[in-house]
Amino acid sequence: MRILIAEDDDIIADGVSRSLGQAGYSVDWAAHGEAAEEALLAHSYDLLVLDLGLPRLSGLEVLKRLRARHSTIPVLILTALDGTHDRVRGLDLGADDYMVKPFELAELEARVRALTRRATGNSPAIVCGSLSFDPVGRVTQIDGVPLDLSAREIGLLEILLARMGRLVSKDQLVDHLCGWGEEVSHNAIEVYVHRLRKKLESGGIKIATVRGLGYCLERPQGE
């Protein structure tokens, strides 16, 4: 799950990205409207958190262009206390939710969860054999028993589930786990896979290795 934050106040941006990063999302940050526009064109995000008071290119303008391109990415707008007018206009332009500054990080997280859920097609849970993954709460269960996973493990599992039964290269994994700027070695991926495998093996879930190409979460036998 990849999220773009368009926010000029770097203290807020920092807090938000930490908080969401902690929750297992990979977060990119754009400090002004043009950077946001560029990032949106260059990558595919699952959610945009958009401050309306952006320099260079206003948040409303970014949103307008985004929707003009028929993008359906969920957008959560951030607005100052007195920006009622803009807020309304934002919702008119196709924003999905809004928050008024200052806000609680916990509440932001909750709303982000709600919005990303919608993006995953409303599916209540992704099931793979005895494993079920709830994209809303980002909670994993094996045979109904909650499984304790770290942020990185959740991120890894998420993309493997999204591409269940297909091969996923290490580069693809790196892409999904990290925003740009931060990169992680292939070795790190191997370590995550190792740990995730250990936690999943009790449920009979297997991650197959294809040497030189990548990993593949085995789809449970449809029989």
Next chain:
Amino acid sequence: MRILIAEDDDIIADGVSRSLGQAGYSVDWAAHGEAAEEALLAHSYDLLVLDLGLPRLSGLEVLKRLRARHSTIPVLILTALDGTHDRVRGLDLGADDYMVKPFELAELEARVRALTRRATGNSPAIVCGSLSFDPVGRVTQIDGVPLDLSAREIGLLEILLARMGRLVSKDQLVDHLCGWGEEVSHNAIEVYVHRLRKKLESGGIKIATVRGLGYCLERPQGE
């Protein structure tokens, strides 16, 4: 967008088909499992709304056969409140979403939208007799059973499938398998072909040798 509804309760079926028809889909209705099976074989649908409690042929069976034919149509299953077990089994068999009766038509519509949207992103598998190959996931199945191939074998199969029924020279194979700097001997190609043949023979897939010219993946009968 064409949708098939397999549902024996004609009141529900009527409501659903009106609602979806209203929304611009063209809707067919099958009142029992065999009719659904027949319709699925006769036409190509973009979505199947499947009641699990069908007479004549159960919904689970319909779904199972559908997936056995390597169909990737999105399937939304309808289930009674107490059908937890069947629901889980349905998702295991490759259903994409489910709804519990009774449900709101508006919600059904929303989920149908989500599923049909997702479908357009799906890549069609390349099928050759009992073999199917997903070019995106680079995963091979024979009669629905995943086949364990190495990187080189996958690469070889990939290009043979792309030129199915046509002759592929060894030089072409070398080109496709190796990057710029690296080269590989013709003898190596022979070895890959040998190993790939061994793994494919159980599925009745044949790679013909054309002496002095190259190899050719035989197109299955009936096309």
Next chain:
DNA sequence: CTTCCGCTATGAGAATGCGCATAAAACCCC
């Protein structure tokens, strides 16, 4: 028909480097 030569099949062995495991270091949040 027989012989010969070159192409292909096949098995076995060797080399490479990928991925695994484990440990240890950096990091981060409370």
Next chain:
DNA sequence: GGGGTTTTATGCGCATTCTCATAGCGGAAG
């Protein structure tokens, strides 16, 4: 600073790849 998590470091095992040697096959020429 202490628990957790993330990341880097490192050596080993082994699957995969590739070469080699040999046997099989097919076509062409004599």
